[in-house]
Amino acid sequence: MSPINEAADRNAAPLAPGETQKLKFYQKGTHTVGNRLVDVDDRAVQSSLDRSNALTCGHRACQGCGEALGARYALDAAMRATGGNLIAVNATGCLEVFTTPYPETSWQLPWLHSLFGNAAAVATGVAAAMRVKGRSNVRVIAQGGDGGTTDIGFQCLSGMFERNDDVLYICYDNEGYMNTGVQRSSATPPAARTATTPAVGDEPGNVFGTGKSVPRIAVAHRIPYVATATVADLHDLERKVVKAMSIRGARYIQIDVPCPLGWGSASHDTIRLARLAVETGFYPIFEAEHGKVTAARKIRKRTPVVEYLKPQKRFAHLFKGGVEDPRVARLQAMCDANIEEYGLVDHHDDDV
């Protein structure tokens, strides 16, 4: 048992004789106690002493960084799935910068950073080298933020998809260019304030009717596997990574990773916000195979979008002076459309 687990044990309320511990945890992957109580097969890799710590401690991510959390779980799951035969290619961005301040590195797997916009192509090259060297058991992950994925790296990404190269591309989507100081990306949601969509003027924040859904575009490439995931459900994230690593060809996972700095949220709210993004329908969590959506994660407790927006300063202008901006209703309609499209709520228990 690790020291962390012992600490958790000490803090647990003592049980009366004969009492069975009642645990309610949505996110069993995130809680050490949950990990120990579920079946061995269902435990998150982080609860194991054998975890690979592909992204180990000492890096310079901000407190509450969703991307660091998502990357650690995604890569550890992939390491487990491949028996450690894994190479990561990283786009320029926060993840690259905070993990490799020269001469240190937090990566405990072979890791290559080339440029901002070419991670998918570089990963194609690594995979080709492994094939030609007779080492196809060594698998390749490319990873980057939404800027490196949905914008500057988009052409290389589409090329990698189209050729069905044997690469899993993971996009850590924090909905903006956070590394350069929170500017708009094509993944920034409508109305969100960024440094290039400031909260001033008649329609403060990011413009409605812009942006793109790269998961849907990935699905349109009919690649073998596409999934969205969230750091609010690390267990689901791990499952998807493991599934992706069981498949050959181009695969894409996009993970919603809240950014306290860019979103103007409290560091301790990262998981809560990620969960609210799911529960409001703001960030639909689904899987697709060969061009068809095969599964969607149901909303457990349907929540109005205001609950998601209010804790974030990037949406604060929508509630200025205690008056709700009419655009909140547009955001709600967007969530409702997601819920409808992906069937995120079973209609018999739809009580909102």
Add this chain to the structure above:
Amino acid sequence: MLKQIEGSRAMAEAIALCRPEVICAYPITPQTHIVEGVGELVRDGHLKNCEYINVESEFAALSVAIGASAAGARAYTATSSQGLLFMAEAVYNASGLGLPIVMTLGNRAIGAPINIWNDHSDAMSMRDAGWLQLFAETNQEAVDLHIQAFRLAEELSMPVMVCVDGFILTHAVERIDIPDQADVDAYLPPYEPVQSLDPKDPASIGAMVGPEAFTEVKFLAHYKQTHALKLIPEYARSFRDRFGRESGGLLRGYRADDAEMLVVAMGSICGTIKDVIDEMREEGFKIGLVTLVSYRPFPLAALRDALARASDVVVVEKSFAVGMGGQLADNVDGALRNLPVRPRLHSAVAGLGGRPIPRGSLHRLFRQALVQPWEGVHFLDLNERVIGREIHRTGKNRRSGPTAENILKQLAGGRPAEQGRPG
């Protein structure tokens, strides 16, 4: 084996003899026949154990090569002109990461105006990117330089660009000696990377480096290129020993020993210049040629020694820096800088965008350098009448329209647009 063969096809066969393991292909004129050629050699089984990847852009082509090379595979790609510019960020990245990628550059002009024909603007745009740049004079040398390039690249852990004149070399069908596989195998050992991505020995490659070490990293890149100044002639000698012909090296002279006037040039134009030199020698002119093969590293000392005894040096180059002059002339100037008595330097730009460089024009140029030397840069066969008219026309009218189209119209005998609405 002697073959009557297109230059591009011959280069493709030479590249295949080097056993590249990953080839990234994206077509662009005039390089296209090379990647088509290697593609066919992969498909028909001549080149075994090779991944041939059809990418979506030149940026991806070099990026795939970067990944492959970092993972320990021998990687090759080719491009030209706009393609080189499109991959520019990756060009610097490949050298910064010390990856021994070999790339053919089918030299072509850069637009706008868009132009598919030969000059050296593309190579010059990346002259400071940290790659070795070798210029082939003939298609035989183009073939041979590729074989030397892989060995140089891998010994130095530096990428090498083999520059071949578009169309003039890439599309010329001529007699070329294609080496035997056994000889190439003996000359070029298997690629042994200094570092590669390997789960058994995980390393982080491409980390951020700050002011505390960036200068030293860059200095070491420069140091490697300085070392290449020794390796390039050495590998050219061992190439001659195995294949029985002179190819490569830093530079070579033609009737240079007693020459009072020395021409400096790179690439296929050297053939025409040699003919002109022969003709002028008949007339008693003591003129010779220094063919520069290695532009990066730039052989300052070797060039200085080669030019020191001449009284006049004429640099003929197919590129220039707008607002400055010829890049090659500028570099030659640097080689002559510390000579106690230095030759006069004459800079000429010729053959831009595929303009022919006829012998007659070169005759006039070399004579003019002797009797009526010019200041700055001279543009060979510049149509001064057209220039004068265009300057006059654009000076008359603010909305004067596009220059390129109006010049074409003028040349075709039509009247250039006066009201800014050509057509």
